[in-house]
Amino acid sequence: MLRDGARRYLADDFATRRRGDGAAGSAGWRGYADLGWLALLAPEDAGGLGGDIEDVLILAEEMGRALSLQPYIASAVLATGLVDLVAAGQQRLDLLGAMASGDRRFAPALYEPGRRYRLEPEVRAVTSGAGYRLSGAKSLIAGGAGADGLLVTALLGDGVVGLFLAAMENAAIFPTRYATIDDADTIDVRFEQVELGPDALLGITTIDAIDDVLDEARLALCADTLGALERAVEITADYLKTRTQFGQPLANFQALQHSVVEMYIDADSIRSSLYNAIAVFDRGGREDRRRAVSSCWVKTFDAAKGIAGMAVHLHGGIGMTTEYPVGHYLRRVMVSERSFGDVEHHLARYMELAG
Amino acid sequence: MLRDGARRYLADDFATRRRGDGAAGSAGWRGYADLGWLALLAPEDAGGLGGDIEDVLILAEEMGRALSLQPYIASAVLATGLVDLVAAGQQRLDLLGAMASGDRRFAPALYEPGRRYRLEPEVRAVTSGAGYRLSGAKSLIAGGAGADGLLVTALLGDGVVGLFLAAMENAAIFPTRYATIDDADTIDVRFEQVELGPDALLGITTIDAIDDVLDEARLALCADTLGALERAVEITADYLKTRTQFGQPLANFQALQHSVVEMYIDADSIRSSLYNAIAVFDRGGREDRRRAVSSCWVKTFDAAKGIAGMAVHLHGGIGMTTEYPVGHYLRRVMVSERSFGDVEHHLARYMELAG
């Protein structure tokens, strides 16, 4: 039911954007809030639904399928998880409530230039009066454009990691705004002695704890990719049935049929891998969870580009055009596969945890 | 012309063997000698033809194609190269002449149990009276059964490697005889204080020099594999044309056509890789040659089992039977791919030499 509703709501997302109506704007985010999607993962004591990761994964699948550009995984899944993890007391309730209602949207700023997927920050925070002074840089902040604030990991002395909330209007934050190849609005930022108040420090945490929150976002991104790939396969099969060459539909050619079947099997195997990870998530155990997430990541992104690329290929020229949706799936998975670690990163993590 | 003659001569090899007439016996070797194949690589001063490696590769291709079980690469290519490298004076001329005429056949014993593809021997030779005493073990000696003697690498004191000729009738040599999965006669041996005369030491050499001689044998084995795979592809295409299912020849199914085409392209790429190696061999330079040989090895055996396996697969049940030739190609390449190093071994060698 959640799935059907989401599919209907998101159905015109791509077409609307192609017409330039800007579905990636705040109206979309407001709609997500109204549907309760932002409150799904927020704990009940903070006005959230205290929902299940599985519901989030269903939504993520549908968003991938619809080529949605809303920063749902960054600003709902990941940001909610980080605030819930680190903040405390009234501040926690206020922030989670505002995020769940869609009144405020935050973008996590975890990664740094020249540091690839390392989570240990080089951004430093020093005490300054009653507050803090931030310096350093963060890169590839999904959903950073238009966000109310950034959730910034920073080093607070030796090995102590703090999570800071920095409002975007701060004059000492220098953003560079750009689109990634999947058309998503993204920013890098430099912090040049950014002065923050005492409230800006949401709390102290560890890299391990952040990595655990990231694991939920990773699964959501796998689900997003699954949705995208399944749709790319459907579109391709449909195209082959309508496109005629040499006097018959392309779908009559067995070699093309078998290519589609291989794409289908690969995509469906990602679904199985995702279910495996969900089952492990339910049973708990940090190492098992990490292993299952990395397993799902490797399975997903080992296959993703090949499936989406073949979808483009089987369309011939039309697959290369931006007017037609199929190429956008390829671009989307190319961004996703290097968002929270890549295949080699997660294969290494998987092997370290093997036992 | 060499190719056509060889193809005719070897045509019935497999069928004869299936009838149990023992084409792998000494009559076959005598035939090879009569055709001049054994003298091809022997230098002219020793009664050989001083031939080109390319002629050897053509013969090797045809032997692979014909599923020949004669130990040509071991006892002609490799043994001739080793004796030519190490022996000197009249002994060198006598041995090379006897090998070229087919009067004597030797089997190189280079590899040792539990040492994988390492060439540094653990077999030791100590002086004993005027001669030597050999102890240790060698394994997987191709052509060892029925050979007149073994060409044994052994350690003569610190880091000095000697090549010994040990007659098989020596009572202190304990052979274990077995067939490898491609039906080739093979032995392991233990040397229990084997007493050898002063003549047994053919000369002193180095691991590098032995590896260079091995490189010719490696190329010959790649050529053998190329011949085997090309024939497997032909047999498969022919089978698909004659086998009827669902009222039409299997060859009408596009998916099967394309599988055969992929097998063909992969096999033909091995031919290109082999030509690359030949060109480098002609130009010389030890590092370049090693690199080209390892390149060809990786190319050949990355693809070989997949091609031969698909040939079996496309035949359905008949491909699994020993009566029918196609499965023998698969078994042959499974042995070849781990004869003088495997894909990982040669990829590592290639990368070490990269520059």
Place this chain on the structure above:
Amino acid sequence: MKLAFSAEDEAFRAEVRSFLAAELPPGLARREAAGFHNKRATVHPWQQKLCAKGWAAPNWPAEFGGAGWSPIQRYIFELECGLANAPEYSLIAMSMAGPVLCRFGSPELQQEFLEPMLKGDCWFCQGFSEPQAGSDLASLRTRAVRDGDDYVITGQKIWTTDAHMADYMICLARTDAEVKPQAGLSMIIMPMDAPGVTVRPIDTIDGDAHVNEVFIEDARVPAHYLIGEPNSGWTQAKYLLGHERTHNAYLGMLRRYLARIPALIDDELCRGLPAAEAGEYRRRHARLAIDVDALEWSVLRVLAGEEGPALGAAASAISIRGAAYLLRAADLEMAILGPQVVPRFGPDDGAPLVAGAPPAAAGRTTQYLYWWAATIFGGSDEIQRNIIWSTLFR
């Protein structure tokens, strides 16, 4: 989609494990692990133990002596048997002849055959494939002609697994040549010692012996050995093939490979395997484990009753990927062991031939070669892809 093993399931798993640990004969397990097919005589005591426990027939209804398990329990049982190196015993009787008799056989036939099957006293083979009918059963040529109280059967079967040690064949034969090809088939129980039946073993490239040609020349079979109504063989065959295609023994085998490969890599480090190569093989092992995790869930989704069009394609997809992963697993083991695997090990002899080689080397090529057959049996990969296309996309 959620599937959690219940506490009962986990208790069942523990029971299976301890039973296997206590009862499985080590010699049988060693031979099975090596990859050679066990013989009837060596499997028989094991099947009797299972029979005594009530576990001999995981696929049969409880009323006929089957284990009466849920699909998940069957899955757990097969997986644990795989991990413990328990052999598949009397496969055709347990998975094919048994289920078809339970479903379609007369009470007399059930009475006569089911209990001996359970006890391992009565082995079956399956006579479907013919020289001119591989994946295409409609073109079957073997005939069964009614003559008094008998059927007289004439024809030829091929790729008949276990025919050389079976007591009976469930033989698919044409009983009516006048109707359209599928409609004229029947399934008949044929004693293998009937005059006119000749079994010729087929040598296969894996070096093991398991398939045969069966020549049938005017073999007489009592008419009541025909299963169900005459000319209902097509329905019965489809029922059976459905059974075969959801058979998921691949997972047990794959888990068995995955479990033993890390130790194999460690062992080979002492026999000349360079550390850098070991790292590469560990990577391959990890990737295979990741793929098998997903494959396992593809099976569990079917068992948990996931619905929708994908269900019709699932068995075919599992078959394609299962066979491919078996080949990868077997290839990986061969790569790790290197040159030590190339001798032809006899099926009765797990002792290594190459001096210094580990016992684990025996059977590695046999098993790899056999898995190429897994890309064919039950319908080739290409047939499976056709099925998936028709089910989902046509």
Place this chain on the structure above:
Amino acid sequence: MKLAFSAEDEAFRAEVRSFLAAELPPGLARREAAGFHNKRATVHPWQQKLCAKGWAAPNWPAEFGGAGWSPIQRYIFELECGLANAPEYSLIAMSMAGPVLCRFGSPELQQEFLEPMLKGDCWFCQGFSEPQAGSDLASLRTRAVRDGDDYVITGQKIWTTDAHMADYMICLARTDAEVKPQAGLSMIIMPMDAPGVTVRPIDTIDGDAHVNEVFIEDARVPAHYLIGEPNSGWTQAKYLLGHERTHNAYLGMLRRYLARIPALIDDELCRGLPAAEAGEYRRRHARLAIDVDALEWSVLRVLAGEEGPALGAAASAISIRGAAYLLRAADLEMAILGPQVVPRFGPDDGAPLVAGAPPAAAGRTTQYLYWWAATIFGGSDEIQRNIIWSTLFR
């Protein structure tokens, strides 16, 4: 089979190298290395330099101003241009319009067009593909009707590379609708500024701009712009497609990738690439290099005149593997660079957007995405496999 480059070949290679080192504008090379298509204005000076040297048309006969090279020399020239990051200039004029005019054009047409082409003053595009005729030229719909001294052309072309900057199109059109489809086609030179011709650029997923739709509505073209005899377009098209399929620029591009990847890996070690991953990428680089060595010899075998049935299949096989290797090379570069490649870099701007990212990050996704088109153009991989099957096995 033996092919050794002669001393003359090596001297020629040295000459090409020193010419490229001295004359190729660095800005042009930088942009080309990044993977964005160079524009006409930026390529023009380079083409004039080549023209002055007599090297502007490697594929034309010397009598028409072509370089007059042997196949091996052409191969060396293209390979060295690839390695030096020299762009392909005025591809359609040099590789398609030029050769077809040299072969089939009247002296008047040759006089009018060939020299301006050489100088880069006259750019062509190629109008073959149509919305309903992809790999299937026989179903072409664009018509050219004789009307006095003109042909009047009506129709639509698609995937027209460079149409937005071309002066002329070699337009394949139907001049006789009464005969069988292939027999009624002609090739006509159509000025792109003729009234009735509209060019609409197609946005492609790689983010670069290079293909177009061309709408042609009653465009008038002088009748003598028809190349050769009316209705001989099929013959001419086949001649051209043969030209295109043996075009081996892939190798220059592949060698370019192979040459720069090791340094890229070293650089990224300073930007967070773990050493263990670097090892994996070096392995992939080595495997790709091994494959490209073989591909190069597949090309050289054709150039050296190897005979036999394989020759007919060679161009198709090279096309399939070449495109696949380009995708692998581009994918490997993206993997090495990691998250730094995901911003959309503008085609005019090689500057990195992500703070701390190297300039090498620009264009990586553009090029990867573009190579998916290489699996289609000149006939899809599937068409090529059909050709190979027909040539060798049918």
